[in-house]
Amino acid sequence: MKELTYREMGLTDAEYSQIVTIMNREPNYLETGLFAVMWSEHCGYKNSRPLLKTFPTVGPQVIHGPGENAGVVDIGDGQALVFKIESHNHPSAIEPYQGAATGVGGIVRDIFTMGARPIASLNSLRFGGLEDARVRELLSGVVAGIGDYGNCLGIPTVGGEVYFNEAYQGNPLVNAMCVGLVKKDEIALAVASEVGSLIMIVGAKTGRDGIHGATFASEELSEKSKEKRPSVQVGDPFMEKLLIEACLELIQEDLVAGMQDLGAAGLTSSIAESASKKGRGVEVDVLKVPRRETGMNPYEVMLSESQERMLIIPRPGTEHRIKEIFDKWGLDAVAIGKVTDDGIFRVMEGEAVAGEVPVMALTEGCPVYVRTAEEPEYYARCKAYDLTALPEINSREALQKLLASPNIASKKWIFSQYDYQVMTNTAIIPGEGDAAVLRIKGTRKGVALVTDCNSRMVYLDPYQGGMMAVCEAARNLACVGAKPLALTNCLNFGNPEKPNIYWQMKNAIAGMSTAAQALDTPVVSGNVSLYNETAQGAIYPTPVVGMAGLLQDIEQRCDMAFKDSGDLIILLGRFRDELGGSEYLSVCHGLETGAVPRVNLEEEISLLNLIQNLIRAQLLQSCHDISEGGIAVTVAESAIMGNVGCTIKINSQDGRVDGLLFSEAPGRVVASVKRTAMDRLVQLVVDYKVEMRIIGTVGGDELVIEDSGTEITRLPVREASRIWREAIECFMK
Amino acid sequence: MKFGVVVFPGSNCDGDCYNMIKDVLCQEVDYIWHKETAVTGYDALILPGGFSYGDYLRTGAIARFSPIMPAVIDFAHQGGLLLGICNGFQILLEAGLLPGAMLRNRSLKFICDKVYLKVKRNDTPFSNKLQPNEVINVPIAHGEGNYFCDAETLAELQRENRILFTYCNSNGQEENAFNPNGSVANIAGIINKQGNVLGMMPHPERCSEQILGGTDGYNIFASMLQSFQEVGC
Numbered sequence: 001m002k003e004l005t006y007r008e009m010g011l012t013d014a015e016y017s018q019i020v021t022i023m024n025r026e027p028n029y030l031e032t033g034l035f036a037v038m039w040s041e042h043c044g045y046k047n048s049r050p051l052l053k054t055f056p057t058v059g060p061q062v063i064h065g066p067g068e069n070a071g072v073v074d075i076g077d078g079q080a081l082v083f084k085i086e087s088h089n090h091p092s093a094i095e096p097y098q099g100a101a102t103g104v105g106g107i108v109r110d111i112f113t114m115g116a117r118p119i120a121s122l123n124s125l126r127f128g129g130l131e132d133a134r135v136r137e138l139l140s141g142v143v144a145g146i147g148d149y150g151n152c153l154g155i156p157t158v159g160g161e162v163y164f165n166e167a168y169q170g171n172p173l174v175n176a177m178c179v180g181l182v183k184k185d186e187i188a189l190a191v192a193s194e195v196g197s198l199i200m201i202v203g204a205k206t207g208r209d210g211i212h213g214a215t216f217a218s219e220e221l222s223e224k225s226k227e228k229r230p231s232v233q234v235g236d237p238f239m240e241k242l243l244i245e246a247c248l249e250l251i252q253e254d255l256v257a258g259m260q261d262l263g264a265a266g267l268t269s270s271i272a273e274s275a276s277k278k279g280r281g282v283e284v285d286v287l288k289v290p291r292r293e294t295g296m297n298p299y300e301v302m303l304s305e306s307q308e309r310m311l312i313i314p315r316p317g318t319e320h321r322i323k324e325i326f327d328k329w330g331l332d333a334v335a336i337g338k339v340t341d342d343g344i345f346r347v348m349e350g351e352a353v354a355g356e357v358p359v360m361a362l363t364e365g366c367p368v369y370v371r372t373a374e375e376p377e378y379y380a381r382c383k384a385y386d387l388t389a390l391p392e393i394n395s396r397e398a399l400q401k402l403l404a405s406p407n408i409a410s411k412k413w414i415f416s417q418y419d420y421q422v423m424t425n426t427a428i429i430p431g432e433g434d435a436a437v438l439r440i441k442g443t444r445k446g447v448a449l450v451t452d453c454n455s456r457m458v459y460l461d462p463y464q465g466g467m468m469a470v471c472e473a474a475r476n477l478a479c480v481g482a483k484p485l486a487l488t489n490c491l492n493f494g495n496p497e498k499p500n501i502y503w504q505m506k507n508a509i510a511g512m513s514t515a516a517q518a519l520d521t522p523v524v525s526g527n528v529s530l531y532n533e534t535a536q537g538a539i540y541p542t543p544v545v546g547m548a549g550l551l552q553d554i555e556q557r558c559d560m561a562f563k564d565s566g567d568l569i570i571l572l573g574r575f576r577d578e579l580g581g582s583e584y585l586s587v588c589h590g591l592e593t594g595a596v597p598r599v600n601l602e603e604e605i606s607l608l609n610l611i612q613n614l615i616r617a618q619l620l621q622s623c624h625d626i627s628e629g630g631i632a633v634t635v636a637e638s639a640i641m642g643n644v645g646c647t648i649k650i651n652s653q654d655g656r657v658d659g660l661l662f663s664e665a666p667g668r669v670v671a672s673v674k675r676t677a678m679d680r681l682v683q684l685v686v687d688y689k690v691e692m693r694i695i696g697t698v699g700g701d702e703l704v705i706e707d708s709g710t711e712i713t714r715l716p717v718r719e720a721s722r723i724w725r726e727a728i729e730c731f732m733k
Numbered sequence: 734m735k736f737g738v739v740v741f742p743g744s745n746c747d748g749d750c751y752n753m754i755k756d757v758l759c760q761e762v763d764y765i766w767h768k769e770t771a772v773t774g775y776d777a778l779i780l781p782g783g784f785s786y787g788d789y790l791r792t793g794a795i796a797r798f799s800p801i802m803p804a805v806i807d808f809a810h811q812g813g814l815l816l817g818i819c820n821g822f823q824i825l826l827e828a829g830l831l832p833g834a835m836l837r838n839r840s841l842k843f844i845c846d847k848v849y850l851k852v853k854r855n856d857t858p859f860s861n862k863l864q865p866n867e868v869i870n871v872p873i874a875h876g877e878g879n880y881f882c883d884a885e886t887l888a889e890l891q892r893e894n895r896i897l898f899t900y901c902n903s904n905g906q907e908e909n910a911f912n913p914n915g916s917v918a919n920i921a922g923i924i925n926k927q928g929n930v931l932g933m934m935p936h937p938e939r940c941s942e943q944i945l946g947g948t949d950g951y952n953i954f955a956s957m958l959q960s961f962q963e964v965g966c
Contacts, residue, residue: 147843151874152784154745238743238787330742419845419874421939422782424749429946439944441752554944 003029009036009212010219015367022361030299030347030355034362037212037265037303038272041530044366047496048528051509055523056516061485062524063184069110069261070180071524072187073486075550077443080184082116085124085177085451085490085546087529091232092174096141100174101149101235105307107178108153109261112244113310115188115251116180119423120438121150123160123176124451124490124544128169130406130731135164138172139414140732145235146176147417152237153244157418158426158436161451164406167459170534175490175527177546179449181440188251188259195341197257198319199271199284202326202333203243203309205292209233210266210305220495220533239308239331246329247310255322258313268302268362270311271337272345276363284337285348298347298354313339373506374499382460382593387579390589392658395632395705396713398588400723402629402662403636405587409727432641433559434479434625437551446554448482450547454627454664455540457581461596462504462541465581466511468596468666471604472627473547474519478608479623479669481558481615482549487516489526489545494538496530504541512543518601519608521547558615560624562642562672565699567621569646570681571631573607573668574691577659583628584662597665603690604667610688611669619681621672630662632713634670635696636703640721645700651708661705672698734961736762737775739805741796746782746818746938753938754779758954767799776961777814778805780821782874782936792835792877793823802828814858814957815930819875822922822932831923831932832890833882839915843876847946848913850921850935851901854894857924858960859931862952868905869949871935873913878934880916880923887918898922898933 006016009032019027019035027035041047057065063080064072070084088103104121111118123146128135139162150157155178210233250256260270267284275282286301296304312333314322319335326333340346345362347355358365402408415430427446428437435450452473458465474484489512494501516523532539551557562569579585580594614620622642626634631648639646650660673681685692703720705713736754740747747764754762765772772778785796796802809815809830817825825831838844850871852863863869882890890896898921900912912919914934922933937950 144842148876151843151845151876152743152745152787154783236787238784238789241743241745241784241787416845417843419843421845421872421874421936421945422745422749424752424939424942424945427944427946441756 006032006036009033010040011036015039018367022358022365028355030302031357033299033303034268034355034357037268038362039366041528042264043269045528046366047369047371047530048491049368050370051506054509054513056513057522057524059520059522062522065522065524066526068189069113071486071488072114073524073548075445078184079440080182080187081447081548082111082114082180082182083177083488083546083548084110084525085175085488085544086527087490087492088174088176089171089492089529089532092142093172095232096138097145098232098234100142100145102233102307103174103176104146104149105235105237105240106263107176108155108240109263109310111178111180112247113188113259113261114180114182115186116182117248118155118178118180119425120179120436120449121155121157121176122449122451122546124453125160125162126168126173126542127164128166130164132169136732142172142174143414143417149235149237151419153241154422156420156422156426158420158438159430159449159451162411162414163455165456165540167540170536171532171539173492173539173542175544177451177488179548186251188256195280195339197313197339198335199282199337199339200312200314200322200333200335201289201309202312203331204236204239204306205290205332206301206304206309207292207306208296208300208304211300211303220531222535233305233307235307242329242331243308243310246326246331249325250322255315255318256312257315260311262309262311264305266303266305272359272362274311274313275339275345275359279343281340281342281344281346281359282337283340283346283348285350286354287350288334288336290332290334298349302347371496371502372499373503375503376500383595385593387594392656393588395657395661396715398584398658398662399632399636399713399715401587402583402633403720403724404727405583406728406731407583408629408633410725411728412725413728413732427554427557428480428559434476435482437480437554437557439554444553446551446557448477448480448549448551450476451544452476453542453544455542456592457596458508458543459540460581460594462507463511464596464598466508466543467515467599469543469545470512470515470519470521471599471666472625473545474521474608475625475669477547477549478611479558479625481556481612482551483612484519484521484547484549486524487521487545487547489523489543491526491528492532492539492542492544493530494533501538508541508543515601519605556616556618558620558623560622560638560641562638562644562646562698563621565644567672567674567698568678568694569635569648569670569672569696569698571668571670571693571695572610572690575654575660575693576663576665577655578663578665579659582630582662582664584630584658597663599666606688606690607667610684610690613684614681617680619673619677621674623669623671626668626670627664630664631670632661632705636720638670638672639703639717640724643717644698645702645717646696646698647704647706648696649706657707734760734776734958735774736760736777736779737765737772738762738779738781739765739767739801741767741785741799743785743787744781744783746936749938750779750781753941753954757941757951758958760958765801767801769801770804772804772808777816777957778808780817780824782819782821785820785824792820793827796824797827806830809930812927812929816859817932818936818938819934822934823877825930825932830930831925832886833880835877836879836881837877838879844913845874846913847872848935849901849903849911850898851905851907852898853896857897857928859953859956860897861959862956866905868901868903870947871937871950872939873935875934878914878916880920882917890923893926895924896920897924897931
């Protein structure tokens with residue numbers, strides 16, 4: 001491998017001189033490499049740390065917040081959920097199949113590293129327009145990569161979201177989330193406890209793949225990025241499956257003092273992070289690391305991002321038993337070094353010292369930048385855009401166009417490539433409800449999971465959009481009957497060194513913090529992906545929220561399908577007609593602009609509590625949150641899923657007709673109710689001070705919309721269903 | 734009745750089968766690690782779904798050489814009930830306990846969905862709780878479930894009534910359009926000559942409880958139990 005300069009490794013001149021000061025000498029090649037990866041944005045969070053500190057991270061439900069491999073949340077009965085979401089954007093842009101596959105592999109390792117059995121995966125994907133052949137290729141590759149990896153592991157992929165927008169044309173986003181279940185007293189943490197403890201590397205052998213992946217993920221994509229294809233790792237889900245089983249056996253037998261997965265920056269990062277937790281030092285011998293290639297130098301061994309490897313710090317005297325277990329699964333387990341007391345990260349090559357760096361300099365010493373934020377020109381312009389002059393479009397035509405929009409259409413082409421049922425826990429499968437619901441065997445409990453972010457809203461108004469992402473996730477969980485517990489986030493932005501981008505980050509994070517605080521859904525884990533830019537510009541700011549919720553009794557879960565003819569359809573929340581940032585504006589008017597409808601946190605909280613109580617009292621037949629496409633699409637989806645028609649009545653005295661039908665204003669859901677349940681329902685609605693309107697009835701086989709008594713739309717459910725189901729499939733044929 | 738669920742490296746429906754037998758069918762069940770060499774004491778064996786050996790080489794091609802397999806084959810030859818689901822079916826083909834081979838789905842994509850199956854006969858140990866021509870709704874999840882055999886073998890399977898399940902629609906119509914993977918003669922599951930070995934691509938263990946969206950799969954396991962109680966006790 002050609003030697004790189006420190007600049008090619010991603011360090012600035014100032015950072016390099018800082019390193020020289022710390023070391024009191026010029027660092028050698030290996031040492032420079034250690035700093036470069038540890039001080040990359042991906043590992044060091046140097047541009048985002050000050051902003052991340054503003055997230056609420058505590059609460060009685062939180063067992064471990066940010067700082068561990070994943071967040072841990074209490075779900076009662078001595079059990080906890082472990083979850084985290086992470087990006088694999090840059091690798092997926094270059095090599096979609098392997099990029100996405102190894103993204104799943106990485107996040108799954110974060111979960112079982114904590115001693116948890118992974119029980120579900122979700123994802124959040126963004127691509128350019130499907131008209132583009134390269135985009136279709138990316139989508140195919142990413143979906144196949146996620147599917148093949150997760151399916152082989154036997155972890156159900158139960159939920160997710162996909163959006164298509166030109167803002168992601170050259171820079172798709174691939175965020176993967178994994179959720180695990182663990183007994184509270186079996187949670188494993190990454191701590192290098194005792195001086196003298198062995199450090200073992202287990203799992204796959206080390207090769208040259210993925211060297212400098214972390215650095216590559218911390219710069220903008222360009223034509224030259226393709227040259228970095230060797231920075232994309234190759235995944236082997238079979239190896240990972242064996243690794244999961246072997247590692248969980250170690251935890252069962254209580255053999256490990258510390259466990260850390262090898263992800264970005266490979267051995268360097270995992271060793272530094274487990275040693276820095278207690279201010280210890282480490283000494284490792286690269287010659288002892290099992291390799292699959294010959295002639296690798298210490299730099300390559302330390303920076304390799306070969307997949308399916310873990311670092312284990314055994315409890316004293318357990319090394320032999322650990323080797324036995326790994327031998328049973330046909331895997332390597334080799335001691336490569338030990339914990340020391342001198343605070344130095346020492347890399348040996350046999351007898352020779354290859355590099356020596358203070359551990360803390362690599363981790364805590366990472367520089368932190370507070371960048372300049374500057375409001376971009378577009379913000380005020382879009383906010384002031386006059387939508388009143390907009391011509392109204394025939395509502396039937398608009399509804400058909402929206403149902404055919406890939407952002408709204410059925411995602412079955414995607415999720416049918418994922419095994420969403422393995423482990424036999426999935427009680428609400430993809431597409432059936434606003435969130436996935438899984439049972440916890442041996443209890444009555446259910447776990448609800450979702451990912452959410454409307455990045456167009458975040459772009460137009462980062463603060464409101466950030467709040468919306470958190471609120472929508474919570475609302476989706478409430479709609480299936482769950483109490484939202486906590487969230488993980490994946491903060492995808494452009495280049496933070498640009499003041500307009502930093503402004504987006506700062507405001508989006510502030511919005512998320514405010515909402516997370518108000519909704520009592522603390523941030524327990526997360527990941528930052530910056531520099532999502534190409535020559536055409538930055539992506540829409542996309543702070544994806546992954547949220548977990550709990551149902552005390554899974555039998556009470558609620559899905560989105562209309563059930564019986566004669567049931568009443570109600571709107572919970574206010575009629576609003578703001579169209580800013582809506583899919584309707586984009587699809588029917590070619591506009592991505594307008595003032596974003598504001599979040600009212602107080603109303604949102606009342607609504608969330610009300611829905612949970614209505615579902616617990618078994619008063620709802622269906623429940624579906626209003627988001628992309630507004631009330632009209634929400635109702636159409638419930639009708640399609642229930643395979644039954646309905647009549648909806650609006651009144652143009654309440655606002656513009658297209659606004660009433662297609663506004664994506666937050667804080668609202670559409671539910672259906674048995675007539676006999678109405679009295680009890682109204683009582684609760686009054687108690688929670690939520691606005692409610694009866695907007696229609698279930699029945700027939702057509703979707704009918706009336707404005708002030710006059711029919712304005714009539715569409716057979718069969719036809720709506722066909723449009724909605726075929727849209728993405730047609731593109732992908 | 735005592736079941737054994739064989740665990741190969743990469744099996745991932747072993748736990749689902751185990752839980753189904755233990756908690757839903759309420760029968761005794763053990764895991765059997767693939768490095769074992771005996772299967773004494775079991776009344777039925779299940780080869781579960783998953784990706785044994787990561788599907789390297791061909792699905793089921795390496796698992797077929799696992800140390801446990803001679804005992805499994807012997808068990809089948811002696812008339813023991815043996816059910817292979819998904820990857821388990823693929824292993825049965827590779828082991829020669831059932832004829833034919835698996836190709837990739839004709840869409841060349843992994844498919845997770847729920848399909849309708851037609852029960853072709855109910856005089857087998859796997860279908861005695863079902864009705865002939867009954868339509869059941871069972872999930873599938875596979876990338877290589879496109880069953881193939883030559884014309885001669887197919888004729889033999891048909892002549893000997895060894896096709897137990899075919900893909901169909903909710904009315905029981907067997908047509909290419911309702912065949913999710915392109916398998917020959919819409920085959921979803923076949924039995925051996927003696928009728929004690931069943932291989933099927935769909936997952937009955939995933940639809941044996943109402944909370945999972947249906948209970949049509951339960952009767953396949955219940956049939957095994959009934960046949961054991963009739964013959965075995």
